[in-house]
Amino acid sequence: MKHIAIGILGAATLGLMASAASAGTLDTVKAKGFIQCGVSTGLAGFSAPDDKGDWQGIDADFCRAVAAAVFGDGTKVKFTPLSAKERFTALQSGEVDILSRNTTWTINRDTALGLNFIGTTYYDGQGFMINAKKLPGVNSALQLSGAAVCVQSGTTTELNLADYFKANKMEYNPVVFEKLEEVNAAYDAGRCDVYTTDQSGLYGIRLTLGSPADHVVLPEIISKEPLGPAVRQGDDQWYHIVKWTYFALLDAEELGITKANVDEMKNSASPEIKRVLGQEADTKIGTDLGVSNDWVVNIVKATGNYGEMFDRNVGSGSPLKIARGINALWTKGGLQYAPPIR
Amino acid sequence: MASQEILREEPSRGSFVNDPRIRSLFFQTLVVIVLFGSVWWIVQNVIDNLQRLHIASGFGFLKGRAGFDISDTPIAYTSDSTYGRAIIVGLINTIIVAVAGIITATIIGFVIGIGRLSQNWLIQKICTVYVEIFRNIPPLLVIFFWYSGVLAVLPAPRDSYHLPFGSFLNQRGFYFPRAVWGEGSWLILVALVVALAMAWFVARTARQRQMATGQQFPVFWTSVALIVGLPLLAYVLSGFPLSFDLPKQSTFNLTGGFQVKPEFLSLYLALSCYTAAFIAEIVRAGIRGVSKGQTEAAAALGLRSGSILRLVVVPQAMRIVIPPLTSQYLNLTKNSSLAIAIGYPDLTATAGTVLNQTGQAVEGVLIMMIAYLILSLVTSAVMNVVNARMALVER
Numbered sequence: 001m002k003h004i005a006i007g008i009l010g011a012a013t014l015g016l017m018a019s020a021a022s023a024g025t026l027d028t029v030k031a032k033g034f035i036q037c038g039v040s041t042g043l044a045g046f047s048a049p050d051d052k053g054d055w056q057g058i059d060a061d062f063c064r065a066v067a068a069a070v071f072g073d074g075t076k077v078k079f080t081p082l083s084a085k086e087r088f089t090a091l092q093s094g095e096v097d098i099l100s101r102n103t104t105w106t107i108n109r110d111t112a113l114g115l116n117f118i119g120t121t122y123y124d125g126q127g128f129m130i131n132a133k134k135l136p137g138v139n140s141a142l143q144l145s146g147a148a149v150c151v152q153s154g155t156t157t158e159l160n161l162a163d164y165f166k167a168n169k170m171e172y173n174p175v176v177f178e179k180l181e182e183v184n185a186a187y188d189a190g191r192c193d194v195y196t197t198d199q200s201g202l203y204g205i206r207l208t209l210g211s212p213a214d215h216v217v218l219p220e221i222i223s224k225e226p227l228g229p230a231v232r233q234g235d236d237q238w239y240h241i242v243k244w245t246y247f248a249l250l251d252a253e254e255l256g257i258t259k260a261n262v263d264e265m266k267n268s269a270s271p272e273i274k275r276v277l278g279q280e281a282d283t284k285i286g287t288d289l290g291v292s293n294d295w296v297v298n299i300v301k302a303t304g305n306y307g308e309m310f311d312r313n314v315g316s317g318s319p320l321k322i323a324r325g326i327n328a329l330w331t332k333g334g335l336q337y338a339p340p341i342r
Numbered sequence: 343m344a345s346q347e348i349l350r351e352e353p354s355r356g357s358f359v360n361d362p363r364i365r366s367l368f369f370q371t372l373v374v375i376v377l378f379g380s381v382w383w384i385v386q387n388v389i390d391n392l393q394r395l396h397i398a399s400g401f402g403f404l405k406g407r408a409g410f411d412i413s414d415t416p417i418a419y420t421s422d423s424t425y426g427r428a429i430i431v432g433l434i435n436t437i438i439v440a441v442a443g444i445i446t447a448t449i450i451g452f453v454i455g456i457g458r459l460s461q462n463w464l465i466q467k468i469c470t471v472y473v474e475i476f477r478n479i480p481p482l483l484v485i486f487f488w489y490s491g492v493l494a495v496l497p498a499p500r501d502s503y504h505l506p507f508g509s510f511l512n513q514r515g516f517y518f519p520r521a522v523w524g525e526g527s528w529l530i531l532v533a534l535v536v537a538l539a540m541a542w543f544v545a546r547t548a549r550q551r552q553m554a555t556g557q558q559f560p561v562f563w564t565s566v567a568l569i570v571g572l573p574l575l576a577y578v579l580s581g582f583p584l585s586f587d588l589p590k591q592s593t594f595n596l597t598g599g600f601q602v603k604p605e606f607l608s609l610y611l612a613l614s615c616y617t618a619a620f621i622a623e624i625v626r627a628g629i630r631g632v633s634k635g636q637t638e639a640a641a642a643l644g645l646r647s648g649s650i651l652r653l654v655v656v657p658q659a660m661r662i663v664i665p666p667l668t669s670q671y672l673n674l675t676k677n678s679s680l681a682i683a684i685g686y687p688d689l690t691a692t693a694g695t696v697l698n699q700t701g702q703a704v705e706g707v708l709i710m711m712i713a714y715l716i717l718s719l720v721t722s723a724v725m726n727v728v729n730a731r732m733a734l735v736e737r
Contacts, residue, residue, distance in 0.1 A: 084698065085694055085695070085698040088701050089697075089701075089703045092395060092397060092701070108701075109701070111396075111398075112397070112398040112700065112701055112702075113397065113398075113701035114395045114396040114397035114398075114701070134498070135593075135594075143593075144594075146592055146593060146594050146595060146597065147593075147595070148594065153410075153685075153691070153694070153695045153698070154694070154695050154697075154699060158411075158695070159409040159410055159421075159699070161411075162409055162410055162411045163409070163421070166420075166421060173413060174410075174412065174413045175413060175685060176412075176413060176685050176687065177684075178682055178683075178691070182683075182684075185490075186685070189490075189494045190498050190513055191494065191513060191514065193594045193595075232395060233395060233396045234394060234395055
């Protein structure tokens, strides 16, 4: 129901937006005093409310990092939980300023949907989870022919699932729900044999099930799922602010700038660190971007660098305990690589 | 005679401003201009904004490959089919659940409605409780009640309930044997059609004879004998061409047979139960609306109470019942969009998925609106025909 409401709202907003007076997103955000951030309806490690109702996770923290860059204060964010179906309309219609919601970057979304993905904050791949107690003999996705598969509608997951079973000449019964919680409940109740989504998601969801130990994630990864934040097209300044916030998080990690040592690092002997932290004389890096010159300092103070964000939310410091793997920096054999800040 | 002349005089036309006809014409034109102007402005703005935001628009996407699967496909559909076909699959699913729901809701509604007027204390109270419960709960909760409260707690496929005739019930739905029509089975179908035609003819002849002579004929039993007997005879003569595909246990689920999924079952049962409560009240009102004198007159003629209800009360009650019944049918059809909550692939769900995969929200919502509008208009048209036939024919 809600996605139709948003659809109609989106249509109405598109209809009523005065086309001439489209101020830049940065000005709008500054005027209202906070960033409206589109997140998931609750995916552990990425964006989920904690017991106090604060949004936690790598996607939620990314929005805080952008808020820190813009306002110098990582708390100036309001979160809008969006289902997979609602997310693009919400961004297109201007209901949210950033969509930071474990969303896969595809060409269709970059072109026909009118979005701009700013990068890949988490390299993921689609996997399968089964209840090993109920299905003892199954240890590969290729044994799943005839199974009932729970999946969230309107996702790339839904499309990859169809492709994978077709390519391997297997049959399946799709059991499709709009909201993540509905898929979780149906899988937990035994309505389907298999749960499929991004592997990181499967690990997160497993923790929320009745008896997590019974469930295993099968080894196959059937797709590339580069997850990242997206903004609307047609506003290059905002696109650059969000994109360089991501790069700043990576560069900070590469240069060893952490939440704990950022103030000492300002006085570092390294000209590169001083430049990144805005301590160079007459620097214009921040102001050219449209933010203050100490924007990287603010970002790192608010959320830590990329590595700290990862460990805290999905890595060793979290219940998910996902290894860095391909999400390590390029200097450590991973794929995370940022252009220099200069 | 002076006063009559004054009466005949035309109303004075001091100026155009005071002329009621010109004034009314002026304001009506103004409203039309404002209305069309705002619609045009909104449409134009949508087009402008879509272009400005670089969002694809137009209905060309309907020909693209859908790429996703749908769980209930009444017509041939695979992930290679088009988005347009996916929406049609959803539309057919909506029609299926709406038609099935309307039929069941009408039957339950009539039984409960008549039951509320029963002389029997227990029947009357049970029917009252039914109406009060279902009429006062939101339909979404009724759907969840059937889905999570009744069907989800059934056993897993491995421990299915075995029901008679090789059917099974488990949390994945209701499985029953599927008829496989062999060679020569067309004869059975022909026999059925012939039997139906004959039954109709017998009923007509018997009616004419009763009108002319007053003699009655056992129409019901003759029809049953015809409709059951003839196809059975054809079945034997054509050499037993019918076999059954029984549901069997496999690795994950039961395979074979015919599966009614829990999503459909819960939506269908919930819509039927919910709307039946309203129909029951309409039926009760309709029967109450028939004057008591009619019943007494029929009784004075010596009709039994069953015949009074069937021949005198219900035909007159129908004239009161049909118009509000139409609204309930429309409500049921529109409430079927609540299917999205439990994942039944109706129009709202599939068109919503298409909307999301293509990102064309404006077109997607427009298609949904038009589809529901057409469904509702067709339902209304059918009910208007029924209403016209039921209306009092004056001679």
